[in-house]
Amino acid sequence: MLTAKLGIAPLSTEIIEAVFRYSHSREKELMVIVSKNQVDYVRGYVNGWTTREFRKFIEKNKKAHSQSNIKLCRDHCGPGFNGKYDIEDAYRTIEEDIANGFDLIHIDFCHFKGNAREKLVASRKTIEHCLNLNSDIKLEVGSDGNSSSRNTLNSLEEVEEEISFFKTFCDPEFYVVQTGSLVRRGRQAGSFNKELVEEIASFIYREGIKLKEHNADYLSKEEILQRKDLVDAMNIAPQLGTVQTRLVLDKCLQYGVDCNDFLNIVYKGNRWKKWVDGAKSIDRILSAQIAGHYHYTSDEYIRIIDRLNKREDMHEGIIDSIMKVIDHYENCQ
Numbered sequence: 001m002l003t004a005k006l007g008i009a010p011l012s013t014e015i016i017e018a019v020f021r022y023s024h025s026r027e028k029e030l031m032v033i034v035s036k037n038q039v040d041y042v043r044g045y046v047n048g049w050t051t052r053e054f055r056k057f058i059e060k061n062k063k064a065h066s067q068s069n070i071k072l073c074r075d076h077c078g079p080g081f082n083g084k085y086d087i088e089d090a091y092r093t094i095e096e097d098i099a100n101g102f103d104l105i106h107i108d109f110c111h112f113k114g115n116a117r118e119k120l121v122a123s124r125k126t127i128e129h130c131l132n133l134n135s136d137i138k139l140e141v142g143s144d145g146n147s148s149s150r151n152t153l154n155s156l157e158e159v160e161e162e163i164s165f166f167k168t169f170c171d172p173e174f175y176v177v178q179t180g181s182l183v184r185r186g187r188q189a190g191s192f193n194k195e196l197v198e199e200i201a202s203f204i205y206r207e208g209i210k211l212k213e214h215n216a217d218y219l220s221k222e223e224i225l226q227r228k229d230l231v232d233a234m235n236i237a238p239q240l241g242t243v244q245t246r247l248v249l250d251k252c253l254q255y256g257v258d259c260n261d262f263l264n265i266v267y268k269g270n271r272w273k274k275w276v277d278g279a280k281s282i283d284r285i286l287s288a289q290i291a292g293h294y295h296y297t298s299d300e301y302i303r304i305i306d307r308l309n310k311r312e313d314m315h316e317g318i319i320d321s322i323m324k325v326i327d328h329y330e331n332c333q
Contacts (some may be wrong), residue, residue, distance in 0.1 A: 001234075002104065002138060002173060004071055007212075008052075008180045009237035010046060012244060017061055018322035024065035025270055028330060031104070032058070033075040033235055043098040043239060045294050051093075052305045055100040073104040073140075075235065080111025084300065087122060090157040091129060098133045104173060105130055106140035120165055127170050135141035141166050142176030143263070144214040154178050156199050174233060175204055181215040185276055186195040186242050186290045188218035192226055202232045216329075224332035232330065238275065241293025243316050243325055248304060248320065251314070257307045263288050263302040269295060 008118045010016045010032050023030045038046040039054040055072075062068060075127070076098050083211045097105060107126055112119045123141070128136050142154075142162065154177055166172055179197050182190030201211050208233035217239035227234070252259040263284040266272070272291035276282055295301055 002029070002031070002071055004029040004031045006234050006326065006329050007031040007075070007233060007235040009075070009235070010034055010038065010238060011237065011241045012296050013047060013057065013317070014318040015240050015242065015322050017058065018067045018319045019060040019328065020065040021068060021319065021328075022323050022326045023068035023070055025067075026330070027067060027069075029069040029071065030072045030326070031071045031233070033073045033106075033237070035075045035237075036077065036093055036315060040082065041092050045297070048297055051096040051100050071138075072101065072104040073106065074102055075106050076108045076143075078108040078111060078114070078123075078201060081108070082255075085111070085113055087126070090126060093131055094126070095133065097178050098130070099136060102137070104138035104140055106174075107140075108143045108176075110143035120162075124169060125164075129168075131170065138173040140172055140174040141213060142174075142212070144176050144181075145176045151178075153190070154200060155195070156203065157170055160203060163204065163209065172209050175209050177201075177204075177231075179213045179222050179227075179231065180281070181213060181219075183215050183217050183238055183275065186218075186238075186286065188223070188287045190215065192223065192224060192262065197227075197230050201326045212249070217331075221328070221332045224329065228333065236325070236329065237295075238290065240322055240325060241291075241320050242289050245289050245292030246317060247321050248292075248301075248314070249285065249307070251308050251312070251317075252304060254266060255308065255311050259288075259304055262295070262298070262304055265298055266292050266295050267301050271295075 007021050008030060019032055022028065038044045038050050039051055041051050043050055058072060073226065078090050079087055079092055094105060107123055108118045109123045112122055127139060144190055163175060177197060177200055180190045180193045204211050211230065212233050213231045214235045216234035217236045249259060266288045267284050271294040272282065272287040275290045305314055
C-alpha cells in the first residue's frame with residue numbers, strides 16, 4: 001500500500017530534483033505523476049524525454065538522494081490524452097512503464113469513443129493487460145478531466161456502480177473523485193463539495209480504496225484542511241510550472257533581462273488556451289505564467305536561464321521555490 005499523500009507532476013528537471021530532495025530530507029513518501037503528454041514511449045514535452053530516458057533521470061536522483069522514497073506513477077493513461085485514440089497507444093505506454101519500474105498506473109478512459117458500457121469493458125481489458133505484465137502494479141481508476149464543461153461531481157450511485165465493477169477483477173489503490181476542484185488562469189477556481197465527498201468517501205473506505213483528488217493546485221491551508229480525513233491523496237501539476245515561470249520572469253524584471261522572445265513563443269504556442277475557457281486572447285505575461293512549462297526546452301527559455309545564471313543560481317532558486325510548495329501541502333495534510 002502507498003502511504004504518499006501528494007502526487008507531483010515532473011514539469012521540469014528542477015521540479016523532479018525538488019521532489020527527491022524534499023523526500024530525502026523530510027523522510028516523506030511522495031508520488032511523481034507523469035502524463036502521456038509530458039513523458040511517454042515517444043517523446044513528451046518534459047525535456048523531450050522518452051519513458052526510458054525519464055527513468056534514467058529518476059535513477060540518477062535516487063542515487064543522489066539515498067533516503068528518498070518516491071513512487072513513480074502514470075497519470076491519465078487512456079486514449080485521447082495525447083490526441084491519439086488508438087487503445088494500442090495506451091497499451092504501448094503501459095508496457096514501457098512497467099518495463100521501467102513504474103509503481104502505479106492510472107487507467108482513465110474518459111475520452112474513449114464509445115458508450116458507458118463499452119468504456120468499462122475497454123478499461124477492464126486494459127487493467128487486465130497491466131496485471132498480466134505485473135500482478136503487483138498499483139492501480140488508480142476514475143477520472144477528473146479538469147474541464148468546466150464536465151466539472152460535475154460524481155454521484156454516489158455512479159461511484160458505487162463503477163467501484164462494484166472494478167472490484168470484480170482488481171483491487172484499486174485509488175479512486176479519483178470529482179470533488180469540485182478546477183484550475184483556471186493560474187488559480188483554484190473550483191469549490192469543494194464537502195457533503196457529497198463525505199458520502200462518497202464513506203463508501204470508498206468500506207471497499208478498502210483510497211480517495212484521490214486531482215486538480216488540487218493553488219489550495220490555501222484552510223482549503224487543504226477541509227479535506228482532512230476525506231481526501232487521502234492529491235495531485236498538483238500546473239501550479240508547479242506557474243511557480244517556476246513566475247520566478248524566472250520576476251528575475252528577468254529584477255535584472256533587466258529581455259524575456260520577450262520567450263513570451264512570444266508561449267503565446268503563439270496556444271497551450272494556454274487549455275486553462276482559460278474559450279478566451280481568444282489574454283495578456284502575454286499571464287499566458288507565460290500558466291503555460292510557460294510547455295516551453296522549458298526552447299532556445300528562448302534556455303537563453304534566459306543562461307543570462308540569469310550570471311547573476312544568481314537559478315537552478316537552486318527554482319528548487320527552493322518548489323520545495324516550499326511541497327512543504328505547504330505536506331504540512332497541512
